[in-house]
Amino acid sequence: xxxxxxxxVSDGSRVGRAVHHEAVAFAATQRRAIAPEEVADEVGRLxxxxxxxxQGLVDAQRALAVDPKVGAIFEVHQILLExxxxxxxxxxxxxxxxxxxxxxxxxxxxNRLAQxxxxxxxxxxxxxxxxxxxxxxxxAGMPAAAAAPTGDGRSPVVVVAEDLTPSECxxxxxxxxxxxxLEHGGPTxxxxxxxKALGFPCVVGVRGVVAAVAPGTEVWVDGTTGSVVVEPDAGxxxxxxxxxxQHDAREQTLLEESHLPAETLDxxxxxxxxxxxxxxxxxxxxxxxxxxxxxxxxxxxxxxxxPVPDEEEHLAAYRAALERMRPGRLxxxxxxxxxxxxxxxxxxSERNPALGVRSLRWCFxxxxxxxxxxxxxxxxxxxxxxRVMLPMVSSPEDVRHARALLAEAANGLARQxxxxxxxxxxxxxxxxxxxxxxxxxxxxxxxxxxxxxxTNDLIQYTLAVDRTNEQVAPLFRPSHPAILRLIDETVRAxxxxxxxxxxxxxxGGEAAYSVLLLGLGLREVSLTPAVIPRVRRLVRGLTLERAxxxxxxxxxLATADDVDAYLHRALAAEVAAARAMSASx
Amino acid sequence: MTPDAPxxxxxxxxxxxxxxxxxxxRPAARIVDVARRFGAETVLLVGAQTARAKDLLDxxxxxxxxxxxxxxxxxxxxxxxxxxxLEALFARFHAEG
Numbered sequence: 244x245x246x247x248x249x250x251x252v253s254d255g256s257r258v259g260r261a262v263h264h265e266a267v268a269f270a271a272t273q274r275r276a277i278a279p280e281e282v283a284d285e286v287g288r289l290x291x292x293x294x295x296x297x298q299g300l301v302d303a304q305r306a307l308a309v310d311p312k313v314g315a316i317f318e319v320h321q322i323l324l325e326x327x328x329x330x331x332x333x334x335x336x337x338x339x340x341x342x343x344x345x346x347x348x349x350x351x352x353x354n355r356l357a358q359x360x361x362x363x364x365x366x367x368x369x370x371x372x373x374x375x376x377x378x379x380x381x382x383a384g385m386p387a388a389a390a391a392p393t394g395d396g397r398s399p400v401v402v403v404a405e406d407l408t409p410s411e412c413x414x415x416x417x418x419x420x421x422x423x424x425l426e427h428g429g430p431t432x433x434x435x436x437x438x439k440a441l442g443f444p445c446v447v448g449v450r451g452v453v454a455a456v457a458p459g460t461e462v463w464v465d466g467t468t469g470s471v472v473v474e475p476d477a478g479x480x481x482x483x484x485x486x487x488x489q490h491d492a493r494e495q496t497l498l499e500e501s502h503l504p505a506e507t508l509d510x511x512x513x514x515x516x517x518x519x520x521x522x523x524x525x526x527x528x529x530x531x532x533x534x535x536x537x538x539x540x541x542x543x544x545x546x547x548x549x550p551v552p553d554e555e556e557h558l559a560a561y562r563a564a565l566e567r568m569r570p571g572r573l574x575x576x577x578x579x580x581x582x583x584x585x586x587x588x589x590x591x592s593e594r595n596p597a598l599g600v601r602s603l604r605w606c607f608x609x610x611x612x613x614x615x616x617x618x619x620x621x622x623x624x625x626x627x628x629x630r631v632m633l634p635m636v637s638s639p640e641d642v643r644h645a646r647a648l649l650a651e652a653a654n655g656l657a658r659q660x661x662x663x664x665x666x667x668x669x670x671x672x673x674x675x676x677x678x679x680x681x682x683x684x685x686x687x688x689x690x691x692x693x694x695x696x697x698t699n700d701l702i703q704y705t706l707a708v709d710r711t712n713e714q715v716a717p718l719f720r721p722s723h724p725a726i727l728r729l730i731d732e733t734v735r736a737x738x739x740x741x742x743x744x745x746x747x748x749x750x751g752g753e754a755a756y757s758v759l760l761l762g763l764g765l766r767e768v769s770l771t772p773a774v775i776p777r778v779r780r781l782v783r784g785l786t787l788e789r790a791x792x793x794x795x796x797x798x799x800l801a802t803a804d805d806v807d808a809y810l811h812r813a814l815a816a817e818v819a820a821a822r823a824m825s826a827s828x
Numbered sequence: 829m830t831p832d833a834p835x836x837x838x839x840x841x842x843x844x845x846x847x848x849x850x851x852x853x854r855p856a857a858r859i860v861d862v863a864r865r866f867g868a869e870t871v872l873l874v875g876a877q878t879a880r881a882k883d884l885l886d887x888x889x890x891x892x893x894x895x896x897x898x899x900x901x902x903x904x905x906x907x908x909x910x911x912x913x914l915e916a917l918f919a920r921f922h923a924e925g
Contacts, residue, residue: 315854318853318854319852319853319854322853322854322856322857322884323853323884323885326857326860326883326884326885327885352885355885355889356888356889358889359889359891360891361850361891361893363850363852363891363893364850364852364888364889364891364893365891367853367888370853555875559891559893562893562894562895562896563848563850563893563894565895566847566848566850566893566894566895567848569847569848626895
C-alpha cells in the first residue's frame with residue numbers, strides 16, 4: 244500500500260482499477276513545406292479541418308450541455324479556433340503544410356501564455372493545446388477525441404495520466420470512470436472543471452503517480468483531501484467506502500445550509516472565514532458560505548525553479564482572490580517559508596530551522612523578495628478590504644520593523660506615481676504562534692490592528708513538539724491547559740484593546756474545540772473550506788452561555804486528557820451531529 | 829502633413845477589466861469584434877504590456893484579472909470612435925456583472 248498526495252480539484256471518494264491514458268503522439272510532421280501549386284488545395288484542406296473541428300466542438304458542447312461551465316470551455320475553444328484561422332491560412336499561403344502551420348502557430352501562442360503570471364490565464368495553454376490536437380486529428384482524418392481507455396468496461400477505472408486536455412477529459416463522460424489522477428495540472432485547469440462537472444473525484448499534481456501505478460492496480464482516489472492510495476488494504480478500503488457514502492449524503496445538506504447565518508441560539512454571530520492557498524479555492528469557500536478569507540497563504544507564489552516573483556505576479560494572485568470574495572475581506576499572510584515548507588535559496592545550513600531564519604525573519608533578511616509583496620499589498624489594498632498578516636511575530640519590534648518596510652514601500656510607490664492605499668489605512672495584524680507573543684499579547688495588541696492565532700505552530704512551540712516526528716506526535720495536544728491559557732490570554736488582550744482576534748489553525752475546525760474557543764471569546768474563525776459547514780451547524784446548535792460554561796470548566800482541568808474527556812461528555816450530542824456532516828474526519 | 833505639424837494625439841480612455849472573470853476568452857472575443865469594425869489601430873495597455881485590440885491572443889496574453897486598470901489607445905482616422913466604442917463595451921461588461 245502506498246499513499247500519494249496531490250491537489251484535490253473535484254470532490255468524492257472512489258476506488259477503481261488503474262488504466263493509463265496515453266497521450267496520442269502524432270508522427271512528427273514530415274512535410275513542412277509545400278510547393279506553390281499545392282497552396283490552393285492545402286488551404287482547402289485546412290479550411291475543411293477547421294470546419295470539422297468547429298463542428299466537433301459544437302457537438303461536444305451539446306453532449307455535455309448539463310453544466311454551463313463545461314459548455315463555456317468548449318465555447319472558448321471555438322473562439323480560439325476562429326481567432327487563429329487567419330494566421331493559419333496565412334502560414335499555408337506562404338508555403339507551409341497545414342500540419343506544420345498548425346504546430347508552429349499554436350506552439351507560439353502556447354509559449355506566450357506560458358509567460359503569463361496569473362495561473363488562471365496561464366492554464367489557457369491547455370485550451371490552445373486542445374485546439375491544436377483537434378485540428379491535427381481532423382487533418383489526419385481521425386475522430387475528434389481519443390477513445391477513452393476503459394479496461395474491461397465493467398468495473399470502474401481510475402484514469403492515470405501525465406495530463407489531459409479538456410476534450411480528453413470530456414471524452415470520459417459516460418464511461419465507468421471512478422476517478423482521475425494526473426501527474427501535472429493545477430487547480431485552475433479546465434480539465435478540473437470538467438472532471439467536477441462529470442462528477443468523479445480528481446486529484447492533480449501527484450508527482451510520480453504514472454510511474455508508481457501500474458495498470459490494473461487498485462487505487463483509491465479521494466478528491467476531497469487530495470489523497471491517492473495505491474493498493475489500499477482492507478481497512479483503508481472500508482474507510483474509502485464509508486467516505487463515499489458520507490460524501491453523497493453530505494452534498495445534499497451542504498447546499499441547503501450554506502446560506503444560513505452562523506449564529507448561536509442566543510443570537511451571537513460568529514464570522515466564518517476560509518483558509519486558502521490558491522485563488523481558485525475561493526470558489527469552494529464561497530460555496531460553503533465563507534464570509535471572507537482569514538488566511539491566504541502566499542508561499543505558492545515562490546517557485547524555486549523560477550526567478551523571484553515580481554510585484555505583478557503578487558498583484559494578480561491577490562486580485563483574483565479579492566474579486567471572487569467581494570465584499571468579504573482578504574487577509575494575506577506574508578511569506579512564511581521555513582521549517583516544513585521549502586525555503587527558497589537552496590540548502591539550509593541551520594541545525595534547527597524551526598528556530599532559525601524562517602518566515603518573517605527570512606523576509607527581513609531578503610528585502611528584494613519581500614518588497615514586491617509589500618508593494619503589491621499596498622496597491623491591492625486600494626481595491627477592497629485587504630488585510631496584511633505577519634507570521635512568526637515575537638515582539639513589538641517585529642511589527643515595527645514590518646511597518647517601517649511598508650512605509651518604505653509606500654514611499655517607493657509614491658515616487659513612481661503608482662496609486663496605493665495610504666499605510667495608515669491598511670490593516671496590519673500579527674499571527675500569534677510564538678509563545679512570547681501570546682504571553683505578552685497585551686503589549687502586542689497596541690501595535691497591531693488584529694490578531695490571528697495560529698494554533699498549529701503555537702502548540703508545537705509551546706509544548707516543544709514536532710508534530711511531523713512520529714515519536715512525539717501524540718504529545719501534540721490542542722487541549723493542553725497551557726494552550727488554553729495562552730489562547731485565553733490572547734483573546735482577553737485583544738478584547739481589552741478592542742481589536743479583532745481570529746483563529747486560523749486547524750483547532751478551530753474540530754467540533755469540540757470550536758465550542759471551547761467560542762466560550763473563550765473568539766468570534767471569528769478561519770477554516771479550511773471543507774469544514775465550514777460543520778462548524779456552522781455546530782454554532783447554530785449552541786448557546787454562547789453554554790459555550791462559556793464549558794470553557795470556564797475546561798480551564799480548571801489539569802491535563803489534556805481531562806479536557807478531552809470532559810468535552811467528549813459535555814458535547815456528545817453536538818459532536819455527533821456535526822460529524823454526521825463530515826466526509827473527511 | 830507639413831513639417832511643422834505636431835503628431836496626432838492618440839485617443840485615450842481608461843477602463844477596468846470586468847470582475848470577477850477579467851479579460852477571459854469571451855470578453856476578449858467581444859473586444860476583438862468591436863475593434864475590428866474600425867480602421868483605426870487600437871491597443872490595450874496593462875502595466876507595461878501592450879495588446880493589439882484586434883488580436884484575440886494578444887488580448888488574452890494580457891491576463892487582465894478583474895479590476896485591473898486598462899488604458900485604451902487608438903490612432904488613425906476613426907480612432908475617437910473606436911476608443912469610444914471600446915469604452916462603451918467595457919461599461920456593458922460591468923453592467924452585465
